[in-house]
Amino acid sequence: MIGPGMTPNELLERFYEMCMASQFWSVDQLRAYQATQLEQLLRHARATTPYYEKRLRPVFRPDGKVDLRNFHLIPIVPRADMVAHRDAMQARELPPGHGPTGTISTSGSTGLAITVTTNGLCRIANDATRFRMQGWQKVDWARVVLDRMGPGGAEAIAAPPQELGTWGAPWLQRSATGRMYQVSRYLDTGPLLDWFERLGASYLVSGPNMAHVIALDAARIGRKTPIDTVLAQGNVVHDADRHAVADQFGARIVEVYSSKEGGHMAHLCPEGRLHVNMETVLVEVLDADNRPCEPGKTGRVVITPFYQTGQPLIRYEQGDWASWGGPCPCGRHSMVLEKVSGRSVPIFTHPVERANAHLMPEQTTELLGASYWQLAQVGALDYEMRYVRKDGAVAPDTALITAMFNTTYFADARLAFREMDRIPLTAGGKLVEYVNEYKKG
Ligand SMILES: [Zn+2]
Known part of the structure; x- marks a missing residue:
């Protein structure tokens, strides 16, 4: 399929063509393709990466053959190892055509801050599957995108948008006129929308919850800038986010399930369901005993891109939760993920009981009469529900919400309600629904 000697754009086009064909493969074809990719990765990791020399033993038979039936015996890589064993996880060399390498760091606002080494072929795989998804979603590469995920700092906030060039499939004539611009993530809503209009942009790149906050802000300052689509990055998209940006901007949200470590793992099909990019990543959903979850049962996401x-991740604990959905009517057979929840979901702590990672029920927002809310653990048994009340909403049904909270988390925990003008952002400029502010001891 691919090989050394091609330019990155030739490789990308080839990879994209494969993805356009493989989207309609049967499950068996997809699994067979995954097996060949897995075997290559396992051999590479064992030969070049000190961290994996011994861990991969369960799948290597004495005659050197790989037995993928024992894949589930490979120990899971915890997130903490990304820091503790970062050096040992680096490959001494890359297979031909896989470079060059680079590094990406996570902000660490909701978890452990980590740095991961990526390489050229990961970026190509991400781009190819992203182009495929943008085709599914009828996103037009000839149009203008404004990305509001740029750096912070007074200088970056004051600077005009930085032009990043074209953003579509480079082999298509249509992409040549498209442009992407970037502004600071700390730019206020007014100037952000000014730039969006002046640039004639159609698409906004943003985290879904920040897009929600911007929509509320825009309502406050009376701005109804038309936005075609929010191309969502990171975080989970909630119905409330969709409604807020639809009401204010007429925009839809196209979500992506991705992480800095794992790249683009699942994309939204035309039916609006999240299909795993099975050509680029193996996704497992595991229960507390590391057994695969049945469809509909929520478990931990473990990935192997x-x-x-450059830094192989074999059975890496992504830190998210999800469940498998049933077959999708769109005709694609790749696995469908449902109820993905990010690692911003806290493991709330309790003096005695085991913590869980459940979310508050969907109707919480409505019962609160809130446009946005945040649930914070503030003491051993004390929690605070902070919410921004929607215009015209009646007082929240605190008794019912408290009952739901006690059922979802701990029966003896206490919940206080606090109405606020706005929910404070984290140091990384993010808005999180669940925070644990309680420090033991
Ligand atoms: Zn589908």
């Missing part, structure tokens, strides 16, 4: 060869 096939082209991440």
Whole structure:
């Protein structure tokens, strides 16, 4: 399929063509393709990466053959190892055509801050699957995108948008006129929308919850800038986010399930369901005993991205929760993820009981009469529900919400309600629904 000697754009086009064909493969074809990619990755990791020399033993038979039936015996890589064993996780060399390498760091606002080494082929795999998804969603590469995920700092906030060039599939004539611009993530809503209009932009790149906050802000200052689509990055998209940006901007949200470590793992099909990019990553959903979850049962997401060869991640604990959905009517057979919840979901702590990672029920927002809310643990048994009340909403049904809270988390925990003008952002400029502010001891 791919090989050394091609330019990155030739490789990308080839990879994209494969993805356009493989989207309609049967499950068996997809699994067979995954097996060949996995085997190559396992051999590469064992030969070049000190961290994996011994861990991969369960799948290597004495004759050197790989037995994928024992894949589930490979120990899971905890997130903490990304820091503690970062050096040992680096491959001494890359397979031909997989480079060059670079590093990406996570902000660490909701978890452990980590740095991961990526390589050229991962970026190509991400781009190819992203182009495929943008085709599914009828996103037009000839139009203008404004990305509001740029750096902070007074200088960056004051600077005009930085032009990043074209953003579509480079082999298509249509992409040549498209432009992407970037502004600081701390730019206020007014100037952000000014730039959006002046640039004639159609699409906004933003985290879904920040897009929600911007919509509320825009309502306050009376701005109804038309936005075609919010191209969502990171975080989970809630119905409340969709409604807020639809009401204010007429925009839809196109969500992506991705992480800095794992790249683009699942994309929204035309039916609006999240299909795993099975050509690029193996996703497992595991229960507390590390057994695969049945469809509908929520478990931990464990990933193995096939082209991440600079720092191989084999059975990496992504830190998210999800469940498998049933077959999708769109005709694609790749696995469908449902109820993905990010690692911003806290493991709330309790003096005695085991913590869980459940979310508050969907109707919480409505019962609160809130446009936005945040649930914070503030003491051993004390929690605070902070909310911004929607215009015209009646007082929240605190008794019912408290009952739901006690059922979802701990029966003996206490919940206080606090109405606020706005929910404070984290140091990384993010808005999180669940925070644990209680420090033991
Ligand atoms: Zn589908």
